[in-house]
Amino acid sequence: DTEVTQTPKHLVMGMTNKKSLKCEQHMGHRAMYWYKQKAKKPPELMFVYSYEKLSINESVPSRFSPECPNSSLLNLHLHALQPEDSALYLCASSGPLRQPGELFFGEGSRLTVL
């Protein structure tokens, strides 16, 4: 099983809503990532969890709140987002037995903020 599963695939929310994006992997990977990708732009790193501890936060606004409940799951909690936060949110994982830089990406959650 070499899959990273993200739910939901599509999400529409208002600026006052609270929602969550979920990511799951069963490859035994111990590092998990959130990336944000706008149309025709490269993915931009948001957060990295390594062994369930937050290791990198790329100065992301607090309206995005990551959570890693266990080594297989990664959540991104969303609150009071702005329309400019509309994007494809990608989850990825990597394992210590893989090459550095070899990330496995999910298909993403496409978020629209109205």
Place this chain on the structure above:
Amino acid sequence: EDQVTQSPEALRLQEGESSSLNCSYTVSGLRGLFWYRQDPGKGPEFLFTLYSAGEEKEKERLKATLTKKESFLHITAPKPEDSATYLCAVGGRTFGNEKLTFGTGTRLTIIP
């Protein structure tokens, strides 16, 4: 700050017409250079890791090479299924702290 520039932005080739994609980088010290493929509406898919100048990696019709300032992705006799956006990235070699910086990509279209 790491910077990655890819060219061309878009490339249209006839099936079987070989070509190369370029990735230029500016880093304080190269830890690794990575190539990914991204299909529309999907997440990137890992292709290659290169660490040192002169290194080459191959996979089917793709070959990646690395110099001290740039990397090339050579595509030989491409097929329509090779159509995708190809992303180049630079980043860490330390597990769990891979801060990859991606280029804007080359959108490749192979015409049957």
